[in-house]
Amino acid sequence: MDTPWQRLPSDLAAAMRPRLPEAVQAIAGAVGENAPESAGAKFRRDAYTAVRVALDRFADLAGTAEPALPPPIREVFVALGAAEARENRGPELLLGALRTAARMLLRTASQSLAEVRPVTVDELIDLADATSAYVDELAAACTDGLARQLREQAGEGDRRRRRVADLLLRGGAPPEVLREAVTGIGWPAPDTVVPVLLPPDQARDARFRFGADGVVAERGRDAVLLLRAGPRAERAALTEALQGRDAVVGPALGWAEVPQAVRLAEGTLELAGTGAEPVFTDDHFAALALRGEPGALAVLSARRLAPLAALRAGQREQLLVTLESWLRHWGSRTAVAAELYVHPQTVSYRLNRLRDLLGDDLDDPGARFELLLVLAYRTGPAGRVVGRLGVGSAAASEDPPREA
Template identity: 35%
Template sequence: MVQTAAASQPRAQVPGPLPQELASVMWPELPAVADEMVQEIGRVVPEYGPLLEGPSRTVLLHCVRQNLTTFVELVADPAASTAQRDALCRSLGRLEATEGRGLHCLQSALRIGARVGLRRATGVGTRYNLPASLIVAFADAVFAYADVIESLCREGYVEARGGRDDAWESQRSRLLRLILAGSAAADEPGPAGAAPGSGGAHRGEAASEPGPVAPHPAVVDLARRVGWPVPERVTLVALRPGAARERLRLPGLDDVLADLDDPRPHLLVPGEVDEARMGMLARALGGRQAVIGVTVPLGGAADSLRWARQTLALMETGVLPQRQVARCEDHLVTLWLTGDPALAERLATRQLAPLDGLTTGQRERLVDTLRTWLTTRGTAAQMAEALHLHPQTVRYRMRALKKTLGAQLGDPEQRFATELALRALHLRRPGTARPPAGAHAQGREPEMPRGHEGV
């Protein structure tokens, strides 16, 4: 049973008398033990794996060293101050809550650290011919010290969560984070803005959905402990932040994993979200906006959530229409076209370079007409109706476009690239206004600069 914050008072420091001279044996071992603990924690606890690189590793190593240092100080002097360690452990607990991780990560790290410490102690005991009874007393001291550290971390964690400590829910949230962390690490990153289903396929290769990947052992173990059958396929759901956490209940959806403490809350639904499940979700959400991601193998969970969040963002910016519950599947082309705005801008700059000599107004009118022609291939009359123009105005613009972009429009590859660029630009500028109907009813427009006249 996990020790509560209250149960840790008064704090037992190191139970049983350990010989003070043992501290002199322990001091030289600390640097190597700390490094070994950090490496083992990062290897075994998936959430801490990314912390082994860069500044995060320095912070993690500092935390381990501080706790080890205090332990040895208490062996040398049981009355030694623990204020620095106590403050650090509470900060660690608050950090875990802020990062959306449960205490299970810290608890796992403490168990691993204790194992590494005892392994080292056994070697040191053999080297110095220490009695077995001392090694046993040392092991008791290590586990008692780990309990104290855990209770301190829990104090900070519970404080950061406003006094809540929902252990079972926290385990399920941790399971969801493990699944997402594992799927993100398992997939080789493709090009920026890779579209759903692209899989980062090389040129000439058929794009295919990732095959089933065995889940991480930590996922299997935690899923077993919380009674959650591991599915082959999942659907992630992105929720709009803001509504009170307590208002969201999932009756009839007990197999759904939720991380509602994340700044961008989300759900994992085993299998596909059919119409029946869609209705249950809509009722459970109580008006909160959500996007149903693409159904993918378990190893693609991170992609499904990324696309769902991208769709939610596009609704927020007005690129996509507002819906209480939307599906990614209905907007795959839009997701792809808006996946890399900088690249789309570069493509548009290249494809539309021949129009650079025009004024802004002239350029916008020709671009609007070109986009309509590329997407509809309609007659002048059909395009005029779509653009709210006189057919003669459309003919005038098309003559100017063919004179300026003639070779480009005749080449299928160049024409396709231009259409992609214009579709992406149009999606990013949904509010672009067109001239009112009848503004050019006589079929006349301002004269084009020399070299861009219609023929």
């Protein structure tokens, strides 16, 4: 099969050779001028080398049936495309440069030939065909290099993401090891993580849908999506994104507690199953705790008692003992006062403090049940006695004067 450059006149190479240094400078200069400032000096140096190699090869091809780019020359343009991928640029810059080079190559070739003899219309058509076909070969090599590099980077990125998922799921990784791993996938630092259990056939879709915000581990029986804290990990966003996906969303915990968060999600799956709507572990802590699920009471305690965390230890203990008694006595201040040996107004003062801290939770039946569960777990029967014994002296120093 004839090549487009086989039809070129045999005297084209001799006509072009003296003009090549000037043509290389002109074409490389035009390519550099059309490139954005962000392309940098390296792109311009690489472009100059590529233009020189391309023009030398084109002159050698005239009148031959050789392939456009033998392996050593093709690798120059493959490397050029790969370099663009490493700079996180697409093919647009290279393809624009090649279009510029194609126009100027045709002008250089036709002018070189015209300087030594008249040029026919057929020869100009052959020149246009040959330069177009030749630049297509250059473009194919560049895009091949770009695609190769992107595949390599994607493979390395996948490896890094798998490592982050493995470190989080296994737990116990030193902070510096995990920090280095998450930095390698673009996460700013180890942070709160939300685990999502999904059917195993949804692993690929989860990687695509959540992109850089999550990593996915495939475990055979299921897939675990680990989402970093952020807008896409919030309940409203997950409710919308996970519709109809048989998903169970575990609690948002620190990176070191991911194994525990996954276990709680697994317990939720056993307890509540799945459906069209995503199931949230946050809605099942009390049931998990009553089933003896490890960690459920600890997480529930941390969440329910978080508003009191900033108080002094003695003050916090007073309020918690009062709250537990108030919940057990169905809100009877008289009964609470009698049990704690304090004045009813002291009970009122403490409850007002609790309402400031806990807000509407004191009026929500579900929240009240969880608070009672947490407080019973916190003290136990023996702890409750100790709490009562210590209230009198603390009340004298921290509560307001009692009304007569």
